[in-house]
Amino acid sequence: xxxxxxxxxxxxxxxxxxxxxxxxxxxxxxxxxxxxxxxxxxxxxxxxxxxxxxxxxxxxxxxxxxxxxxxxxxxxxxxxxxxxxxxxxxxxxxxxxxxxxxxxxxxxxxxxxxxxxxxxxxxxxxxxxxxxxxxxxxxxxxxxxxxxxxxxxxxxxxxxxxxxxxxxxxxxxxxxxxxxxxxxxxxxxxxxxxxxxxxxxxxxxxxxx
Numbered sequence: 001x002x003x004x005x006x007x008x009x010x011x012x013x014x015x016x017x018x019x020x021x022x023x024x025x026x027x028x029x030x031x032x033x034x035x036x037x038x039x040x041x042x043x044x045x046x047x048x049x050x051x052x053x054x055x056x057x058x059x060x061x062x063x064x065x066x067x068x069x070x071x072x073x074x075x076x077x078x079x080x081x082x083x084x085x086x087x088x089x090x091x092x093x094x095x096x097x098x099x100x101x102x103x104x105x106x107x108x109x110x111x112x113x114x115x116x117x118x119x120x121x122x123x124x125x126x127x128x129x130x131x132x133x134x135x136x137x138x139x140x141x142x143x144x145x146x147x148x149x150x151x152x153x154x155x156x157x158x159x160x161x162x163x164x165x166x167x168x169x170x171x172x173x174x175x176x177x178x179x180x181x182x183x184x185x186x187x188x189x190x191x192x193x194x195x196x197x198x199x200x201x202x203x204x205x206x207x208x209x
Contacts, residue, residue: 005126012122014115015079020086021047023174030170038155042148043089050085050144054078057140077129077137083116084141089148096152116141 013019024047031040057076091112095105120134129137 008122008126012079012119012126012128015083015119015123017051017078017082019174020082021051023170024086026170026173036155039093039152042151042155043093046085046089046144046148047082049147050081050141053140053144054081054137057136061136072130072132073136075129075133076140077120077123077134079123079128080116080120080134080137081141081144083119084138085144085148087115088112088142088145092145092149092152096155 024043028040028043031037031043054076058078061073062075088109089112091108095108116138120138123129123134123137124131
């Protein structure tokens with residue numbers, strides 16, 4: 001394994017769904033305890049909705065992907081979708097809650113958009129997905145990010161600065177999960193979804209024509 005490939009694999013793990021979802025849940029716990037109830041619910045709604053949308057699309061493309069888009073999409077990129085929502089949403093949330101960071105909206109938006117696109121590129125470079133699968137994933141993630149951005153102004157407008165201990169714990173959780181992802185077996189549902197797609201083919205005659 002070349003150093004470049006190892007670097008690409010390390011960067012692509014920044015979009016590992018299990019890492020991002022676990023971090024979202026932990027952050028929502030703090031928002032809730034800090035009486036930022038609407039913000040916590042918004043994050044759970046967006047992350048859950050993006051995940052469900054992606055699962056439905058994965059099942060749909062695994063079942064019928066051979067007959068649409070010339071078979072170039074079999075499993076949309078979950079890394080691309082979740083990273084678009086997570087990093088874009090994190091940038092918007094930081095700008096919303098902390099006035100000092102909110103003074104640089106273009107920088108925050110650039111960071112929130114560049115990271116998921118770069119992760120999507122790495123998914124192609126490590127042969128995990130086709131470009132079309134990454135584009136579908138990014139489209140899903142950015143669609144949910146747009147909805148998140150639309151609803152975010154309706155949440156609580158300000159929050160006290162979180163204690164340093166909270167930020168440290170959230171950072172340690174993110175880094176720990178990321179380290180586990182980089183060094184261990186990746187959690188994936190692709191096998192389960194493939195078996196479900198086969199069942200739809202065989203027993204329900206879905207997309208068999």
